[in-house]
Amino acid sequence: MASTMKYLGGACIVLISMATVGISLAAHGAPDDPFPSTYHPAASAPLAIVGATVLTGTGTEIADATVLIADGKIEAVGPSLPVPNGYGEVDGRGKWLTPGIIDAHSHLGVYPSPATPSHEDGNEAVSPNTSEVWAEHSVWPQDPKFRLARAGGVTSLMILPGSANLFGGRSVTLKNVPSVTTQGMKFPGAPYGLKIACGENPKRVYGGKGRSPATRMGNVAGYRRAWIDAADYVRRWDKWEAGGKAGDPPKRDLQLETLAGVLRGEILVQNHCYRADEMAVMVDVAREFGFKIRTFHHANEAFKIAPLLAQEDICVATWANSWGAKMESLDGIEENAPMVDAAGGCAIIHSDDGLLIQRLNQEAGIAMTAANHTGLSVSRGEAIKWITANPAKAMGIADRVGTLEPGKMADVVLWSANPFSVYALAERVWVDGVVQWDRSDPRYQRPSDFVLGQPGQGFAR
């Protein structure tokens, strides 16, 4: 990603305002944003965090840095900047500062705690194509894991529907702030994603029901059939609109509307796919129908085709430690993300898990350590991108979060130690310049409604 970072010296402070990029689905009969975000950050006083070692998310590590935040935005980052009058000051000496952690693959809220069957809302596993469902209509904002993820420094996350289906539905991107409603957490203007799943899950789920897909070739036939329908849907709407919208419009179809959004480049493809050969097939499918795959998720075998993925500009969201539960994940290695990175690709460490999301920093540390042991020479400044800038790119929000650059949302984590260490704790987390987690202040450790009045409500967990 191109860096627009400016290190500012003296009293020269430049506020770069960045236009919020909204998305419009007004064409083709779909209403513009029917479930709009109601998230608005609280007003916050200008702030200077002084003396910490800063990983900017642009590849740079700055010792003894000052980070200035005003109007909920990053204002300036640099070594030993003077603190302007009227700025609150946080002593970061001996500590580390990073952009807020971003998880590109989460099921918080759709598979919440407690995991009762009545809560399991992440997989509409009744048809191979459920492009019509939207994860945001399943998210339970009271899932106690949102707060636990916040204590792990997570400020934005993409909630995906599960991987039972070829087309699982739309993702939703959230700001990790306490809220009673999902709309109150929605990342304003973030693009939707479409979850596609390769491999063992769809063929097991539907093959087990005696229907297609029961094989990988059945999977691919299912994708192609759907894209043919979607291309036809786009043509019908284009024709109606080109004809001056004369006569009755074509009937809206929720399933095809989502797929059409992909073909028109407005919805990003988030593709669960483990094996190198399957990823290559998916690249061909995308080429056949003229869309882009934004990210391969899990992607244990990405290292086998890292140059191809870099060339196609497809991100890889994966783990360091998870492998082997299924045949398609047998070849998982610790160095997967670093090898994607070394090939010039967009490497991401994701969680897919309610425990790991609390420790993405450590998982990145494990991958970084393994890479350096292998001789790949990954700096901390580069490795932090795997859980900040790169997931922001995968989710289509890199213009607003993921790095500590002037004008970006002030989503910031103050760590007690080197954030890649097992001993690093997120001491304080800001979202849009507003404190949303403070380990030393019980007000920010308020349990969710579900945990209220239950054992364990009284401490940070």
Place this chain on the structure above:
Amino acid sequence: MIRLFAAALALGAATPAAAQTVAITGGRLITMGPAGEIERGTVVITRGRIVAVGADVMVPAGAKIVDATGKIVTPGLVAAGTALGLIEVRAVETTDDRATDANEVSAAFDAGYGLNPDSLLIPVARLGGITRAIATPAYKDKGGRELLFAGQAAAVALDGRPMLMKRGVAMILDMGDAGAERAGGARAAELVALRALFAEVRDYKARRAAYDRGETRDYMLSRVDMEALIPIVEGRMPLLVTVNRAADIRDALALAREEGLRLILESASEGWRVADEIAAAGVPVLLTPVENTPASFEMLGATLSNAARLAAAGVVFAIEGNGNHREREVRYNAGNAVANGLDWKSGLAAITINPAHIFGLADRIGSLEPGKEGDVVIWDGDPLDTLSRPTAVFIRGAAQPMTSRATELRDRYLPAILPSANGETP
């Protein structure tokens, strides 16, 4: 490191590694034994056993010297609650030997049989410093099977030789939500069933001859299951009970007290709420300290501070890994317990000497002490941290290959990414 490994291979080719004398010199020894920490010390291993540990140890003539200067030397890690040797790929049923559907074999199921020392999972765990493990049976939950016990765990070694170290180190039982489900849907039903089963085992034990003549009433369990439970009712083999809710832990403690059982608690998410009672009962705990979500109604009090709170109450505990392919995370789990209030030494104890004690293996492994088997790990930094790795692993005195199928895959594909890579670890 390449040089060290090559040397180890060469030695192994010349003579049986176990017969060699190895001297690990100059490292900071964290012995977890009576010698405590030694800033610059030497460990000598002969014929697979540690013969000397200390600051002023003479290196025997002809010993293979491994220089650990500037590095940390610990006992091999012991991973409690694994399925190492019993499973390859969970989704491939033929590779999963953790469990049975057979109705005649419940308590009698013995993880000490059918172990596979060539498992792909073993080198991966070993590269995380794990040298021994407890291979633990699982329940096969296909419905219709109502037997309460999963079977018996075995202690195993991870050096590619026949794995079995000791069979029957614990009997596995679920209580709480899962146990209730197996017993018909309620906790009380399981507690009644367990008491009835233990009474039958005692009856059978007293009347074996009559049983063989067919002169006893029908028992609920098969003969092999009742035989397997005799060491349990006699308090010779521990009953390893997976349980979470504070009230369920109390029930388990009461059951053990009344029936004269030796107990190990596993998981114990709400252990901190009854820590004093666990300590007073002298019952050890196995826990996964990173499990802090209220994932079920029996885990509402789950917290990252569980380990630290149990330690403060004087409970002896071991820390578990994250299951099968992810056992190497056991040391990070211990590190996370330390980050959340546990002292560092207790964190290391929870993955070395404590599991050795809990499973009756402390005369053989768990610390660097003369007389113990030669399991030693050399680390390039803090063994509990994500930023460090082992540089050498010895099991029963033999240097282990620092490779796995995963590192071979890495080295196969690295040259396509880094043309300068030669596939060797620098």
